[in-house]
Amino acid sequence: MKLSINEKLQILADAAKYDVSCASSGSNRKNTNNGLGNTSQMGICHSYTEDGRCVSLLKLLLTNYCIYDCAYCVSRKSNDVPRAAFTVKEVVDLTINFYKRNYIEGLFLSSGIFKNADYTNERLIRIAKLLRTEHNFNGYIHLKIIPGCSEEVMEEAGLYADRLSVNLEIPSERSLKKIAPEKNHSSVYKPMNYLTNRISLYNDEKRKFKYAPRFAPGGQSTQLVIGASPETDFDVLHLANNLYSDQKLRRVYYSGYIPISDDNRLPALKTPPLIRENRLYQADWLMRYYGFEVNEIVNEQHQQLDLTMDPKMSYALRNMHLFPVNINMADREMLLRIPGVGVKSVNMIIKARRFSRLGYEHLKKIGVAMNRAQYFIEVSGRPLNEVASDPDKIKIALAAREKRNQLTLF
Amino acid sequence: MIYIYDDSFDGFLTVIFDIYDLKIQPADICRERNHQPSLFAEKRTIITDGHKAGRVLSGIKKKLSLHGVHGIYKCWLSEQVGIEMMLFRYISYAIKSKRNIENDFSDSDVLEVSQVVKKINREIHRMHAFVRFQKTRDGVYAATIAPDFDVVTLLAPHFKERYKSQQWFIYDTKRQYGIYYDLSEVVEVKLENAQWQGRNKVSRLVLAEEEKEFELWWKSYFKATSIEERANIKLHLKHVPRRYWRYLPEKV
Secondary structure: OOOOHHHHHHHHHHHHOOOOOOOOOOOOOOOOOOOEOOOOOOOOOOEEOOOOOEEOEEEEEOEOOOOOOOOOOOOOOOOOOOOOEOOHHHHHHHHHHHHHOOOOOEEEEEOOOOOOHHHHHHHHHHHHHHHHHOOOEOOEEEEEOOOOOOHHHHHHHHHHOOEEEOOOEOOOHHHHHHHOOOOOHHHHHHHHHHHHHHHHHHHHHHHHOOOOOOOOOOOEEEEEEEOOOOOOHHHHHHHHHHHHHOOOOOEEEEEEOOOOOOOOOOOOOOOOOHHHHHHHHHHHHHHHHOOOOHHHHOOOOOOOOOOOOOHHHHHHHHOHHHOOEEOOOOOHHHHOOOOOOOHHHHHHHHHHOOOOOOEHHHHHHHOOOHHHHHHHEEOEOOOHHHOOOOHHHHHHHHHHHHHHHHHHOO | OEEEEOOOHHHHHHHHHHHHHHOOOOOEEEEHHHOOOOOOOOEEEOOOOHHHHHHHHHHHHHHOOHHHHHHHHHHHHOOOOOHHHHHHHHHHHHHHOOOOOOOOOOOHHHHHHHHHHHHHHHHHHHHHHHOOOEEEOOOOEEEEEOOOOOOHHHHHHHHHHHOOOOOEEEEEOOOOEEEEEOOOOEEEEOOOOOOEEOOOEEOHHHEOOOHHHHHHHHHHHHHHOOOHHHOOHHHHHHHOOHHHHHHOHHHO
16 A cells, blocks of 8 residues: 555654654754755754654654664564655655745654665665755755664765764663664664764864865764663763763763553653653753763762752752852852853853942842752852751752742642 | 934934933933823934934944944844833943943843843744745745744845745734845835735735645644653743744644
8 A cells, every 4th residue: 555645754753753863953054056955053943842842853764664673662673553664755855845944954864774774874875965966955964874884884974964873772781682682782882983083084174174075064963762771870971971072972862761662671661751851961961061070960879860959959969068159259160060050141140240249139130040049159248147058958948949839830 | 301213223323313412311212103192291303314323333333342233233123112211221331331341241231131132032043943934836935924023134144045046035914024035135025915814824825736735744744743752731832932823834
């Protein structure tokens, strides 16, 4: 039976949605030769799904037929779901026409594995190549690299894509073996490390020569599934930290495991671990934008993030000896460690205090979350003795506030 | 003294010039269309003068960065009540001060300017995201919008760069004007007797045959890409407030 485009879209967008990466940022492709599109450095989210996630790229699987049987994956061989496959032309036409209507920033293309990794990846690349060369398309393209893909094939992928990604999915080798018998971590690290080298080589050449050939200018990313295996936040964040420092990844995505499977290799969760996922992202931000070392967030004594408060708050409560921080004197590094103070607020504080001393009112107006920050800052016009310095008291006060907020919802 | 000016930015700058020239402090500065006659206040209608406006602008340019100067224009576009007086105080402070005051966020006017600019920038960014073109029979990609602030002209650079080889048209139905790109440049247009479909949308009659299909496919895509187990309508609404829905095919 021949499926319509609409039916294929429903099947293959549905199957692709568990890959959470949707970034369209970090690449600056210009619109050359009167072509179609460009990329925005900061990325644009054209819409948001009803679960609150950004819709930036047309995220599709080329097909959900797959020879593998990974327990966590909805497209696994043994799962009884409708199967479909797009033709190359169908994906190209959808991308171009959605783009022209300003629905999307570009294409995110992944696929179930048919035949083998290279064969599958070559099909994905053919679409990217057609878009770039025949249609002069300069929008964003994110291509999935299938573990086991050869270097020649990756080399070509990097020429046409803005971002490439290989997914680790399960945070430890031991768990992965249980859940996805055909996969192992080294088959993921091999392509990932190859891409790391090629991207850094490209970046070096780009600095020297204006017209160095592009290679995945948006860098690479990966995804970790959270809650499908027993790893702690300590394991997950240390892994992420290594991926940032060694593999130079632009992003690590954390995807709370959604019980899509009744496969007995997986835990039976009622709901996806959304709060844990959120705390992991907060911790990830602390490492990337706030200058935190991973050990300051999770360590041997504190292996799990506290679900009841953000990781910066729980860091502060463990390190009361560093506070209060004087808003008018402290350096940037310390300002960034105050709970309730974000990067934007820090920038504003540093600029504004060159003009005059800042007080409680100024901070509030600038946008500092004073309900959290108040216990950790020293400002003129507010005597220190009013401020609690006992971490337990602060916890109680914060929890009480939380409860009040929840009550007002009803 | 209440200063009244036409609806132009040059008019507003002329007011600033005249305040300094006449040395009479303003009680208020308002646009002609917003002006409410009052019995007691003295008022003065200012005639827009390009030369005077230019002199104020070059004076401000000496005191602020280009970013800061553009910020004043963006604030003015916000059309917020009282924005002129706030800008007047801001400009006075900038001119009086020996150093650039853009970052003096402990000053309430400076902070407010930065916050209004942030709002305008967010609206521009939203329009970059939420404009939805529909292809018409004559091959023009047309969109209608109703942004919170008067930002339609600020959208031109982004869309011109992105869609160099297609004709497009973006119309602000709230303020009754828009911009049109004819493959070489962007021009401002005002439609007389525009016939809209339903609530200010491009009429179905002029749309290309294929349009229905792509809208259907886009809706299907949008629905399929949502994960039910993670439903979070509150977050959804935060990102896509209801007032923008009527121009989004996926939300209609």
